[in-house]
Amino acid sequence: MALRLLLLLLTATILISQAQGIGNLGMDCCLKYSEKLISVNRLTSYTLQEPESGCLLRAVVFTTKKNKKICAxxxxxxxxxxxxxxxxxxxxxxxxQPPRYRGRPKRQKQQKV
Structure with missing residues (x-):
């Protein structure tokens, strides 16, 4: 009897956690496009949101320097x-590439023994 109750609780917990999205990757999807465009100087990167990723809207998601997401x-x-x-x-x-050292290398001092 206790084993059945434990199994029932375990099953209920798994179903509730899946319904709440705990097993989900937690990816945010764009639901609409932004009305305003932002300056390119404020952007750091972009990603493409495709239907294959589980989102309904095809969009370009720009990331700003302040780590905000803008859908376009x-x-x-x-x-x-x-x-x-x-x-x-x-x-x-x-x-x-990193800057090259320019000039003569400094002479190392010899240590006295």
Whole structure:
């Protein structure tokens, strides 16, 4: 009897946790597009939201420097330009190499034994 009760409680707990989305990855989906566009200088990156990811709306999700998410239409010409500008910035940053040391190396002092 106690085993049945324990099994029933365990099953109920699993069903409730799945209904509440505890087993979900916790991904936020864009439900609509933002009306305002933000300056490219305030953006750090973007991701594409596709129906394959479990969201109904196809969107471009921009991330700002303050870590805010902005949803935009992927078919909008301004949005596509912003995506291209971000891609160029990332490529430019990857090409940058650390500065080289210029000048003669300093002579090391010899230690006396």
């Amino acid at each position: 239409s992927p078919t909008d010409a301004d949005v596509q330009k912003m995506m291209q500008n971000l891609d160029k910035r990332v490529r430019k940053d990857k090409k940058r």
